[in-house]
Amino acid sequence: MVKVPFAEQNLPSDEALFAQIAxxxxxxxxxxxxxxxxxxxxxxxxxxxNQSLAEDVIQDVFMTIWKKAGSYKKRKGKPLGxxxxxxxxxxxxxxxxxxxxxxxxxxxxxxxxxxAADSDLPDPLEQASVAELSYEIxxxxxxxxxxxxxxxxxxxxxxxxxxxxxxxxxxxLGTVKTRIRLGMQKLRDTLKEKWNI
Amino acid sequence: xxxxxENIREMAAAYSIGALDxxxxxxxxxxxxxxxxxxxxxxxxxxxxxxxxxxxADLATPPANxxxxxxxxxxxxxxxxxxxxxKSQSVSFPESLEALQxxxxxxxxxxxxxxxxxxxxxxxxxxxxxxYINHLQQDIQLAVFxxxxxxxxxxxxxxxxxxxxxxxxxxxxxxxxxYLAAPTPDAPDDISGKLFYSADARAAVFYGFNMTTxxxxxYQLWMIREGVPVAAGxxxxxxxxxxxxxxxxxxxxxxxxxxxSWEEKGGSTTRNSEGNLVPSGPVYLVSAITGG
Numbered sequence: 202m203v204k205v206p207f208a209e210q211n212l213p214s215d216e217a218l219f220a221q222i223a224x225x226x227x228x229x230x231x232x233x234x235x236x237x238x239x240x241x242x243x244x245x246x247x248x249x250x251n252q253s254l255a256e257d258v259i260q261d262v263f264m265t266i267w268k269k270a271g272s273y274k275k276r277k278g279k280p281l282g283x284x285x286x287x288x289x290x291x292x293x294x295x296x297x298x299x300x301x302x303x304x305x306x307x308x309x310x311x312x313x314x315x316x317a318a319d320s321d322l323p324d325p326l327e328q329a330s331v332a333e334l335s336y337e338i339x340x341x342x343x344x345x346x347x348x349x350x351x352x353x354x355x356x357x358x359x360x361x362x363x364x365x366x367x368x369x370x371x372x373x374l375g376t377v378k379t380r381i382r383l384g385m386q387k388l389r390d391t392l393k394e395k396w397n398i
Numbered sequence: 399x400x401x402x403x404e405n406i407r408e409m410a411a412a413y414s415i416g417a418l419d420x421x422x423x424x425x426x427x428x429x430x431x432x433x434x435x436x437x438x439x440x441x442x443x444x445x446x447x448x449x450x451x452x453x454x455a456d457l458a459t460p461p462a463n464x465x466x467x468x469x470x471x472x473x474x475x476x477x478x479x480x481x482x483x484x485k486s487q488s489v490s491f492p493e494s495l496e497a498l499q500x501x502x503x504x505x506x507x508x509x510x511x512x513x514x515x516x517x518x519x520x521x522x523x524x525x526x527x528x529x530y531i532n533h534l535q536q537d538i539q540l541a542v543f544x545x546x547x548x549x550x551x552x553x554x555x556x557x558x559x560x561x562x563x564x565x566x567x568x569x570x571x572x573x574x575x576x577y578l579a580a581p582t583p584d585a586p587d588d589i590s591g592k593l594f595y596s597a598d599a600r601a602a603v604f605y606g607f608n609m610t611t612x613x614x615x616x617y618q619l620w621m622i623r624e625g626v627p628v629a630a631g632x633x634x635x636x637x638x639x640x641x642x643x644x645x646x647x648x649x650x651x652x653x654x655x656x657x658x659s660w661e662e663k664g665g666s667t668t669r670n671s672e673g674n675l676v677p678s679g680p681v682y683l684v685s686a687i688t689g690g
Contacts, residue, residue, distance in 0.1 A: 227472055234465055243458035259460050263468050278449065285452040293416070313430050313441075317449075320442035325450050335453040342454050356417035357451050363412055364419045378408050385411040389447045 215280035223271030230267055237281060238263075240331060241288045248292035248358050258295060262288045278317065279326040293360035328396045341391040349384030352377060401425070403436050410440030414448040558636060565644045568601040569594045577685045579604070579658070585682035586610060593656050593685040600648045604656055606633055606641035606683065617658050618665045619643040620677060622684075624652040629675045632665055633658065658683040 213221070213229070215236075221229035241262055245255035265287060273283065325334060342350055355361040355369075363381065367374040409426040412418045418426060429437035568574070579591030588608040595602040604619050617633035633641035659666065659677035668678035 225476065227469060227476075230472065231465070231469065234468065238465070239457040239459050240453075240455075242460040244452045244455040246458045247455035255458075256460060256464055259464055260468060264471065267468075267472055282449050286449070289452055313427060316430060316438055317442060317445040320446070322442055322446050325446065331453065334450055335455075335457075338450045338454045342451075353415060353451070356412070357415040357448070361417065362419045363417050363422075366417070378412065381415070381417060382408045382411040385414065385444055385447055389443060392447065392450065 219270045219273050219280055222267060223273075230263075233266070234263060237284060240281070241284060244285060244288050245292055248289065249295070254295065258288065258291050261291055265291075279324060281331070282324070282326050289357070296360050323396070325392070325396060337392060337395055338388075341388050344391065345384050345387055349380045349387065352380050353384045353388075356381060401429070406434070406436045407440045410437060410444045414441060414444035415451070558634075561634065561642070561644070562636070564646075565603045565642060568596065568599060568603050568644055568646065571596040571599040571601065573598040577656075577687060579606075579656070579683040579685035581683055582681050584680035589682055591658060591683040591685060593687075595656070595687055597650050599646070600650060601644065601646040602648060602656065603642060603644040604633065604658065604685070606658060609633075609635075609639075609641045609682075611635060611639070614663045615679075616661050616663050616665055617641055617643075617682075618661045618677065618679075619645070620657045620659060620681075621645070621648065621653055622655040622657055623649070624654070626674065627657065627676055629665065630656070653687060655684055655686045657681050657685070 213232070215233070218229045218233045218236075222233065238259065242255060242259050245258040245262075246252065249255045249258060262284065266284065273280065278286075329337070342353075345353070351370075352366055355366050356363070361369065363377045364374060366372070367377045370377075406426075406429065409418060409422055409429075413423065413426050426437065426441075430441060574594050574596040577593040577595060579593055581589050589606070590608060591604060591606045593602060593604050602621075606617060609617060619630040619633060620627040621630045622628075630645045631643045633643040635641045657677075659681045660679040661677065662679070666675055666678040668676050670676045
């Protein structure tokens with residue numbers, strides 16, 4: 202599947218929509234919502250495992266987009282990548298709040314955020330369509346050993362830290378660390394082969 | 399302490415998916431801030447993968463009302479703020495669900511703090527009031543006590559006044575004669591006395607001077623009638639330290655002298671063979687009456 206830029210479809214790019222939203226264009230907002238709400242809602246549903254809470258998260262995420270579209274910077278990566286991370290972080294924060302935990306997901310400093318955006322490594326979102334990305338990552342996750350997949354899932358989609366995973370699964374901390382590293386490395390090896398990333 | 403490259407890569411993988419514990423997170427972020435080459439590269443590689451993980455979620459269409467609600471909220475916001483075409487001046491609107499929850503939480507916490515503060519203030523006021531009431535009660539008790547002392551003093555003064563009045567009355571009788579009292583060899587130094595005696599009035603007043611005071615002792619006045627002492631009362635000291643005792647309705651038959659003895663508190667209890675009280679302590683002053 203080949204990624205066809207929006208521009209070639211006579212559709213505004215994500216960046217253009219962001220700029221219009223920053224100017225108060227509700228039409229642009231509506232277009233962005235139609236474009237990615239299913240993606241974001243699906244992610245929220247996967248993490249929250251609750252329809253009502255997922256709806257709350259989506260409302261929150263899109264209101265944030267409405268308010269912060271003007272402060273979005275390219276250094277934060279592609280708009281969709283930024284929105285997905287925003288959605289994931291909102292979900293994890295809400296999960297932790299429900300568990301009465303005080304810790305929040307926090308990005309690193311601006312410098313650390315820029316490290317990823319300034320990387321010379323290609324952005325997967327530039328390499329493939331969303332559908333392809335979705336297909337390939339799901340397949341790659343499915344190919345991971347179950348113990349590695351479980352740990353990455355617990356960390357990324359449920360907000361567990363390594364020590365929390367260790368305590369929950371009664372697995373030595375060292376083993377948790379190793380499995381996460383191996384799992385992420387394996388994902389990278391699989392996708393690198395696919396997209397030369 | 400140098401961190402091994404494999405540990406750094408391990409941290410990078412966990413950091414990219416938010417799984418690092420706080421301590422290691424701080425260490426890794428410090429490495430990134432310092433542009434540690436292995437840390438930076440590892441992070442970039444892992445962040446690249448982490449950025450795709452969300453796409454493993456299945457697509458799901460949100461309910462239609464979500465979009466409508468969002469647009470309605472945006473419209474409300476736009477109606478309030480001036481039509482400048484920008485959102486630079488926006489009404490205070492919860493930025494996010496989290497902010498909304500945080501706002502409510504913060505308001506609840508604020509009210510909790512106010513309630514706790516009020517409760518603490520009430521307790522302090524109650525404690526203060528309790529202390530004040532207790533203090534007031536103490537003051538009242540003190541005032542009552544002082545009042546009772548004052549009343550006692552007034553009573554004593556009144557008694558003294560009356561006594562003095564009587565003494566004066568007896569002393570000022572036209573036929574009153576004054577007799578000096580002679581100290582005996584047992585008497586302390588400087589002790590002296592005066593007797594004011596009126597045979598016509600059948601009254602006498604004895605004044606003692608320079609008489610030492612002792613709490614467990616009393617000076618007792620005696621009339622000497624045909625050589626036999628007859629108890630005539632205890633001397634009482636006034637504010638100036640002058641002791642006095644007055645007697646009236648005296649039977650003057652055979653009366654020859656007055657004497658003062660130094661007795662146990664309350665006066666002598668010693669009796670002679672006839673059962674009459676006699677001095678048990680030393681006699682200090684004697685005032686002979688001559689010439690009737």
